[in-house]
Amino acid sequence: MFKYILVLCCLANVLPSLSAQDLSSKEILRKVETQFRGESSKSVMKMTIIRPKWQRTIVTKTWSRGNDYYLILITSPARDKGMSFLKREKDLWSWRPNIGRTIKMSSSMMSQSWMGSDLTNDDLVGQSSIVDDYDHKILASEKIEDRDCYKIELVPKAESSIVWGKVIMWVSKEHFIRMKTQFYDEDDYLVNTNLGKNITKFGDRYLPSIIEIIPEEKKGDRTIMEYESLEFGVDNPESFFSIQNMKKVR
Amino acid sequence: MSTSRYLSWGTILVLLLCSLCLTTVQAQADSLQTEVGEEGLKKVELTGYLKNMQTIIAIDSINPLMKDEVLLDNLIHNRLNLNWYISDKFTFSAALRNRIFMGESVKLINSNGGNYSESLDTNNVRLFDPNYQFSWRDLSGLSFTWLNTKSAVIHSKIDRLYLAYNTEKWSISLGRQRINWGVSSLWNPNDIFNAFSFTDFDYEERPGTDALLIRYYTGYTSSIEFAVNTFDDWRRMKSAFLFKFNKWNYDFQVLAGISEQNLVAGGAWVGSIGTVGIDGEFSYFYDLDSAATRRHSFAATLGTSYMFSNSLVVSGGFLYNSNGVMSGSASGLFDFQLSAKILYPYRYAISTAISYPFSPAFSGILSAVYSPNESHALFLSPMLTYSIQDNWDFDLVGQITFSKENGRYKSPLQAFFLRLKFSFASN
Numbered sequence: 001m002f003k004y005i006l007v008l009c010c011l012a013n014v015l016p017s018l019s020a021q022d023l024s025s026k027e028i029l030r031k032v033e034t035q036f037r038g039e040s041s042k043s044v045m046k047m048t049i050i051r052p053k054w055q056r057t058i059v060t061k062t063w064s065r066g067n068d069y070y071l072i073l074i075t076s077p078a079r080d081k082g083m084s085f086l087k088r089e090k091d092l093w094s095w096r097p098n099i100g101r102t103i104k105m106s107s108s109m110m111s112q113s114w115m116g117s118d119l120t121n122d123d124l125v126g127q128s129s130i131v132d133d134y135d136h137k138i139l140a141s142e143k144i145e146d147r148d149c150y151k152i153e154l155v156p157k158a159e160s161s162i163v164w165g166k167v168i169m170w171v172s173k174e175h176f177i178r179m180k181t182q183f184y185d186e187d188d189y190l191v192n193t194n195l196g197k198n199i200t201k202f203g204d205r206y207l208p209s210i211i212e213i214i215p216e217e218k219k220g221d222r223t224i225m226e227y228e229s230l231e232f233g234v235d236n237p238e239s240f241f242s243i244q245n246m247k248k249v250r
Numbered sequence: 251m252s253t254s255r256y257l258s259w260g261t262i263l264v265l266l267l268c269s270l271c272l273t274t275v276q277a278q279a280d281s282l283q284t285e286v287g288e289e290g291l292k293k294v295e296l297t298g299y300l301k302n303m304q305t306i307i308a309i310d311s312i313n314p315l316m317k318d319e320v321l322l323d324n325l326i327h328n329r330l331n332l333n334w335y336i337s338d339k340f341t342f343s344a345a346l347r348n349r350i351f352m353g354e355s356v357k358l359i360n361s362n363g364g365n366y367s368e369s370l371d372t373n374n375v376r377l378f379d380p381n382y383q384f385s386w387r388d389l390s391g392l393s394f395t396w397l398n399t400k401s402a403v404i405h406s407k408i409d410r411l412y413l414a415y416n417t418e419k420w421s422i423s424l425g426r427q428r429i430n431w432g433v434s435s436l437w438n439p440n441d442i443f444n445a446f447s448f449t450d451f452d453y454e455e456r457p458g459t460d461a462l463l464i465r466y467y468t469g470y471t472s473s474i475e476f477a478v479n480t481f482d483d484w485r486r487m488k489s490a491f492l493f494k495f496n497k498w499n500y501d502f503q504v505l506a507g508i509s510e511q512n513l514v515a516g517g518a519w520v521g522s523i524g525t526v527g528i529d530g531e532f533s534y535f536y537d538l539d540s541a542a543t544r545r546h547s548f549a550a551t552l553g554t555s556y557m558f559s560n561s562l563v564v565s566g567g568f569l570y571n572s573n574g575v576m577s578g579s580a581s582g583l584f585d586f587q588l589s590a591k592i593l594y595p596y597r598y599a600i601s602t603a604i605s606y607p608f609s610p611a612f613s614g615i616l617s618a619v620y621s622p623n624e625s626h627a628l629f630l631s632p633m634l635t636y637s638i639q640d641n642w643d644f645d646l647v648g649q650i651t652f653s654k655e656n657g658r659y660k661s662p663l664q665a666f667f668l669r670l671k672f673s674f675a676s677n
Contacts, residue, residue, distance in 0.1 A: 054611050056640055077640040078675035090499050099454055100428040104501045104520040106527025112557055116610030242470035248416060250291050
C-alpha cells in the first residue's frame with residue numbers, strides 16, 4: 001500500500017514538470033492534434049469572411065471521425081444552403097442540391113480557397129498531420145495573451161504535399177491550445193497568421209472558440225471562425241460518411 | 251425602344267415581387283416555427299430565389315420579320331423549392347418556376363402570328379386563351395401560361411414533384427425529379443434522362459423527368475441505380491441501370507439500358523493524375539428502328555482541369571459526337587434538338603475555360619468552344635459574377651458566336667445578360 005502511495009507522490013511531482021519542460025515537440029504536437037481531432041466530433045460553426053468593403057457569413061455543421069472522415073453541410077446563407085462536402089480518406093466530393101449532382105474534387109482543389117474564405121479545403125478537412133507530415137523543434141518559450149507557450153517550428157517533410165515553407169506555432173503549456181500559428185512560404189515570407197481566441201471548455205477540453213485567420217499581404221482581410229457548439233466523442237459511425245448521407249444530412 | 255424603360259419597369263416589378271416574397275416567406279417561416287422535428291430541425295423547408303435578367307441580343311438575320319437587329323428583353327424569374335420531411339424515411343419535394351417575359355422578343359413573336367407561350371413548353375395549358383383547346387396531355391406537363399400578350403407572357407411550371415423513400419441502403423423516388431447521371435462539366439453523354447445545353451445558363455436546376463428511380467447503395471461510395479420514365483408509347487420509353495463505384499481514388503460508372511428506341515451502353519470516370527483533374531464520359535447508341543438513317547451513334551468527351559496556387563483554374567475538354575455535322579453555321583448552337591445522343595450540333599468540339607476569383611466576392615470566367623468544321627464555329631462566353639451581399643448576386647454574361655459564312659468570318663449572334671439574383675430560405 002505504502003509503495004503505491006509513494007509511486008503516486010512521485011508521479012504527482014513528475015507530471016507537472018513533464019508537461020512543462022520535458023515534452024518533446026512531437027509529443028506536444030500530438031497533444032494539440034488529438035485535442036482537436038483524433039476522434040469523432042460534431043460542431044456548428046459560423047465563418048465570417050471580412051474584406052475592407054465587404055463581408056459574408058457562412059454557417060456550417062461539421063461531423064468528423066478521426067482525421068479521415070469529414071462531412072460538412074452549409075446551413076446558411078440561403079443561396080448555398082444544403083450544399084455539402086464529404087471527405088473519405090483521400091477522396092473529396094461536394095453535393096449541389098440545386099442541380100442534383102455529386103462532384104468529385106481533384107487533389108489540386110485541396111489547396112483551393114473554401115467558399116471564398118482565407119481557408120483552403122485542406123485547412124478545413126485536415127488532409128495533413130502536424131505530427132507526421134512535418135519535422136519539428138521547440139524554439140523558445142513565449143507568452144501569448146498571458147499564457148506560457150512553446151514556440152515550435154514545423155518544416156514540411158520533403159514527401160508531403162504541403163504548400164508552406166515553414167510553420168511557427170505557439171502552443172500553451174497548459175491544456176496544449178494552439179494560441180497562434182504563422183505560415184511562411186518557401187521564400188520565408190509570412191503569408192498567414194492564425195490566432196486562437198476566447199478559450200472555452202468544450203466537454204473535457206479547452207479550445208479557442210474563435211479562430212481568426214489574417215492574411216499578411218492584404219490589409220483589412222480576415223476570416224473569423226466561431227464555434228457555436230462543439231461536441232467530442234459523438235457516435236459517428238463510418239457509414240455516416242457516405243455519398244448517400246451527404247445528400248440527405250440535415 | 252429604350253433600354254431604360256425596361257430597366258425601370260423591371261426594377262419596380264422586382265422590388266414589388268421581392269417584398270411580396272419576403273413577406274410570404276417570413277409568414278411561412280413563422281407559421282412553421284412550431285413544427286420542428288428532431289434536433290430542432292424544421293419539418294418543412296422553403297427555399298428559392300428571385301431573379302431579374304435584362305437581355306440584349308444582336309442577331310445578324312435574314313428574317314424579314316425582324317426590323318431591328320437588336321432585341322431588348324426582360325425576364326423576372328422566381329423559384330420556390332419545398333421540402334417536407336414527413337418522417338425519417340419519407341420526404342416530399344416540389345419546385346415551382348414562375349417567369350414573366352417582357353420585351354421585344356415577345357412582341358416580335360406575338361404580334362406576327364406566332365405564339366411565344368408555345369415555344370416555352372411542349373405540354374402547356376394556356377389559360378385565358380380563347381384559341382386554346384384544352385387537352386389532358388397538356389395538363390400532365392404541369393405547365394401553365396397565365397398571360398400571353400404582345401407586351402408580356404407569364405408562365406409557371408412545376409418542375410419537381412416527387413416523393414422519396416430513404417433507408418440506410420435504399421433510396422426510391424417517384425415523380426417529377428432530376429436524374430443527373432452526367433459527371434463531366436460541359437457535355438454529358440451519360441445524362442440520358444436530363445441532357446442539357448451549356449448555353450442555357452439561366453436554368454441550372456434543369457427540367458425534371460417524370461420517372462421512378464430506385465437506388466441501392468452497395469457501399470459508402472457505390473450504388474446500383476435503376477430508372478424508368480413514364481411513357482404512353484413504348485418508343486418514348488427510357489429505362490436504364492447505372493452502377494457507380496470508387497476505386498484507386500477514382501469514381502467510375504457504367505450504364506446500360508434503352509433510351510427512346512435505342513439500346514444504350516456507356517461509362518464515365520473522374521479522378522486525377524497527380525494534381526491534374528481528369529474525367530471522361532462516353533455512350534454508344536444502337537437504334538432499334540430499322541428505318542433509321544444512322545443506326546450507330548457514339549458520343550465521348552474528355553476533360554481536364556488544373557488549379558494554380560493563385561486559384562486560377564484552367565480547364566480543357568474535347569467532344570466527339572457522331573451525330574454532329576461538319577457543316578452549318580454557329581447559329582446552330584441555339585436551335586438544335588438536344589439529347590444525350592446529340593449533345594452538340596457539330597461532330598467535334600474543343601473547349602477551354604479560365605476562371606479566376608479576383609476577390610471572394612468577384613470572379614470571372616472566360617469559356618470558349620471551337621469546332622473544326624467547315625464554318626469554324628466558335629462560341630465565346632465571358633462571365634463576371636459579383637456577390638453583393640450574402641444573398642444578393644449580380645452576374646454579367648456574354649454569349650458570342652463566330653462562324654465562317656460565304657467566305658467571311660463573322661459573328662452572327664451576340665447576346666449579353668445582366669442578372670440580379672436574390673436568394674431566400676425559410677430558416
